[in-house]
Amino acid sequence: MNFRTLPTTGELPRALYTSEQVRGFDRLAIGEFSIPGLELMERAGRAAFDLLRRRWPQAQRVAVLAGTGNNAGDGFV
Structure with missing residues (x-):
């Protein structure tokens, strides 16, 4: 599998x-x-990262594209 796509x-x-x-x-x-709102963002970021690691365990890099607002904060953490 190509992990770039x-x-x-x-x-x-x-x-x-x-x-x-x-x-x-x-x-x-x-x-x-x-x-706290920051803790919610950290939890969301951690959950997303854990899901990506399970889906693509061999991946060396991850690109996160985020817009503005709280979703961008989730992506940043």
Whole structure:
């Protein structure tokens, strides 16, 4: 397998939650459970990294493309 390219299925992934639902989850975690926003970003970044390592264990490099806002923060960590 060529680790420089991602396999494609010809279909776009389907969202499990809407962006508004995810913002609500963030507010709940921060407000009700006192989990700092930075910790949420670190957890999201770690989970994404762990998934990539399981999917492509031999990969030496990973490129992260992120836009602006909190998703960019998740990608940065």
